[in-house]
Amino acid sequence: MSVTPRQLIKWKQQGKSIIALTAWDYSFAQVLDEAGVDIILVGDSLAMVALGYSTTLPVTLDQMIYHADAVSRAVNRALVVCDLPFLSYQESLTKAINSAGRVLKETQAGAIKIEGGYPRVIEIVAELTTMGIPVMGHVGLTPQSVRLLGYKQQGKTIDEADRILDEAIALSQAGVFAIILEHIPSELAATITARLPIPTIGIGAGTKCDGQILVTADLLGLSQTIPPFAKSYVNLRQILKNAVQEFTDEVLNYQFPQD
Numbered sequence: 090m091s092v093t094p095r096q097l098i099k100w101k102q103q104g105k106s107i108i109a110l111t112a113w114d115y116s117f118a119q120v121l122d123e124a125g126v127d128i129i130l131v132g133d134s135l136a137m138v139a140l141g142y143s144t145t146l147p148v149t150l151d152q153m154i155y156h157a158d159a160v161s162r163a164v165n166r167a168l169v170v171c172d173l174p175f176l177s178y179q180e181s182l183t184k185a186i187n188s189a190g191r192v193l194k195e196t197q198a199g200a201i202k203i204e205g206g207y208p209r210v211i212e213i214v215a216e217l218t219t220m221g222i223p224v225m226g227h228v229g230l231t232p233q234s235v236r237l238l239g240y241k242q243q244g245k246t247i248d249e250a251d252r253i254l255d256e257a258i259a260l261s262q263a264g265v266f267a268i269i270l271e272h273i274p275s276e277l278a279a280t281i282t283a284r285l286p287i288p289t290i291g292i293g294a295g296t297k298c299d300g301q302i303l304v305t306a307d308l309l310g311l312s313q314t315i316p317p318f319a320k321s322y323v324n325l326r327q328i329l330k331n332a333v334q335e336f337t338d339e340v341l342n343y344q345f346p347q348d
């Protein structure tokens with residue numbers, strides 16, 4: 090059975106940790122789904138890990154849909170969530186509705202994610218959820234604001250922490266079914282998690298969130314550098330290089346193919 094937004098909220102109530110990872114193509118999505126990941130996020134981080142950009146800003150809605158289509162075709166169980174990319178929703182409510190609608194019409198994704206918790210985003214979330222479009226929120230470090238905020242930890246001062254808590258509460262009241270907390274102090278993440286009826290999914294936000302997410306390229310050791318809060322569980326870059334080297338050696342030595 091597929092994971093639904095309602096199921097995620099039930100898991101929070103039952104104290105079951107939620108497992109989330111990113112994916113950008115069919116093969117990796119299939120592996121993650123078979124491994125039992127609950128949420129597969131087609132994150133706009135694919136701009137960096139799959140398309141080679143230095144930030145998430147350049148990726149387009151068409152590109153997100155292309156990747157979400159491939160990922161969602163691979164997935165049987167996990168909830169597939171697709172990021173709305175930079176400037177595909179901030180400009181106006183109409184633009185947000187069109188962008189979210191395109192994702193749901195042109196892919197099998199079950200939900201969209203948008204960044205930020207300022208008043209216009211709250212208005213957009215309220216409208217989308219009223220229309221029956223499941224929305225995931227994302228506060229703290231929001232990479233689409235990199236030009237303003239950089240990649241540094243957010244919520245370190247009392248004012249900043251209060252603002253992030255208020256944003257999370259407002260997003261929850263506007264109807265998001267879950268919220269990503271990125272790179273904020275663990276005490277702040279714990280406070281938000283205790284205050285909200287919906288699950289929090291942490292990345293660089295400590296142990297007290299209802300679930301955890303990583304960028305899969307970081308987890309697998311494919312990224313050249315990883316953020317300080319991430320962890321690589323395998324050095325796939327080296328494993329792949331070794332395989333390519335072995336193939337190269339065998340071809341050069343006429344050992345592959347064999348007659």
Ligand code: KIV
Nearest residue numbers: 111132133134269304
């Ligand atoms: O785009 C992404 O991969 C994300 C995660 C970092 C949560 O938003």
